[in-house]
Amino acid sequence: MHFASDNTGPVHPKVMEALVRANDGYAPAYASEALAADVTAQVRTLFEAPEAMVHLVVSGTAANSLLLASHTSPWDTVFCARTAHINTDELNAPEFFSGGAKLTTVPTEDGKMMPDDLRKAIEGEETRDLHGPSRGPVSLTQTTEAGTVYSLDELTALTSVARDYGLKVHMDGARFANALVKLGCSPADMTWRAGVDMVSLGGTKNGLMGVEAAVLFDPAKSREFELRRKRGAHLLSKHRYLAAQMNAYLTDGLWLKMASAANAACRRLADGLRSTPGANLMYHYQTNIAFARLPRAAHRRLMASGAEYHLWDATLDGGPEDEALAARFVTDWSARDEDTDRFMEVLRG
Numbered sequence: 261m262h263f264a265s266d267n268t269g270p271v272h273p274k275v276m277e278a279l280v281r282a283n284d285g286y287a288p289a290y291a292s293e294a295l296a297a298d299v300t301a302q303v304r305t306l307f308e309a310p311e312a313m314v315h316l317v318v319s320g321t322a323a324n325s326l327l328l329a330s331h332t333s334p335w336d337t338v339f340c341a342r343t344a345h346i347n348t349d350e351l352n353a354p355e356f357f358s359g360g361a362k363l364t365t366v367p368t369e370d371g372k373m374m375p376d377d378l379r380k381a382i383e384g385e386e387t388r389d390l391h392g393p394s395r396g397p398v399s400l401t402q403t404t405e406a407g408t409v410y411s412l413d414e415l416t417a418l419t420s421v422a423r424d425y426g427l428k429v430h431m432d433g434a435r436f437a438n439a440l441v442k443l444g445c446s447p448a449d450m451t452w453r454a455g456v457d458m459v460s461l462g463g464t465k466n467g468l469m470g471v472e473a474a475v476l477f478d479p480a481k482s483r484e485f486e487l488r489r490k491r492g493a494h495l496l497s498k499h500r501y502l503a504a505q506m507n508a509y510l511t512d513g514l515w516l517k518m519a520s521a522a523n524a525a526c527r528r529l530a531d532g533l534r535s536t537p538g539a540n541l542m543y544h545y546q547t548n549i550a551f552a553r554l555p556r557a558a559h560r561r562l563m564a565s566g567a568e569y570h571l572w573d574a575t576l577d578g579g580p581e582d583e584a585l586a587a588r589f590v591t592d593w594s595a596r597d598e599d600t601d602r603f604m605e606v607l608r609g
């Protein structure tokens with residue numbers, strides 16, 4: 261019953277096979293191997309973006325921070341959701357890599373920024389001449405941290421606000437594939453056609469050992485990204501093992517199959533929660549993350565039976581047994597129906 265996060269699961273066997281194939285003999289180092297060029301070619305084809313530049317790193321924090329730093333001056337501010345990973349879970353790395361830029365946070369509804377709130381946040385900055393921050397890029401998360409998904413219209417509405425002020429748009433796509441299969445659209449529709457300039461394209465949470473791709477649709481800042489990646493200690497010398505993973509991921513739709521499996525597993529869990537008295541789903545659940553409130557006694561039972569998940573802004577001890585406590589449940593590509601069914605049995609006591 262592994263619902264703690266989608267980075268606790270195994271690597272897909274096809275990815276392991278690709279690593280073994282890449283392990284055959286010698287190859288040039290530092291992203292000059294043939295496999296790296298294959299990744300760029302695959303991304304350009306899949307995203308219908310022949311000019312796109314693609315650079316691999318080993319963490320989402322690095323992809324986000326290096327992309328944002330390449331488009332942000334130290335005196336700028338980046339606009340993001342209050343709940344954004346870059347705001348709450350990256351230990352100020354975006355600020356650090358940008359040389360001191362700050363973040364201006366925007367409230368969310370159902371995990372999403374609303375265009376009017378984004379506009380208000382943008383209007384609120386660059387009003388103090390030399391004394392306050394300048395407006396920098398807007399960063400959106402798709403799938404959001406709440407497991408919800410921006411529709412294409414919602415994305416376009418937000419990027420249009422950014423455009424009104426001449427700001428670039430970054431997408432944190434740690435769970436890009438989960439949103440993509442949910443919307444059933446093309447990668448181009450969910451990115452540059454909707455006004456997105458750059459994407460942190462996640463792999464680790466969706467079956468890779470540890471690779472995220474920074475995709476720049478406008479190649480102008482690509483060189484700067486590479487310089488920052490090296491200086492930031494994120495240019496791997498045995499880069500072929502990153503490229504091999506990302507190649508396998510994008511080949512024959514493996515990334516989409518894994519994301520569909522993760523989403524389906526979460527749907528099974530969410531349907532079960534929805535039909536359980538005393539359990540309440542919290543957001544308009546859409547992908548492979550569900551939040552729900554359950555009575556403390558149910559959490560105790562589940563955890564004692566070995567269910568793994570995180571309570572959200574709550575602790576198990578120190579309150580009435582019938583108090584509803586929020587929790588987050590995340591599924592990955594390898595989740596098994598029988599584990600979800602066992603979870604439901606324990607939950608229903």
Ligand SMILES: *Cc1c(COP(=O)(O)O)cnc(C)c1O
Nearest residue numbers: 319320321322345401405432434
């Ligand atoms: C997991 C995650 C990341 C990347 O995290 P790392 O631990 O740095 O790989 C980025 N954004 C979101 C929304 C995430 O959930």
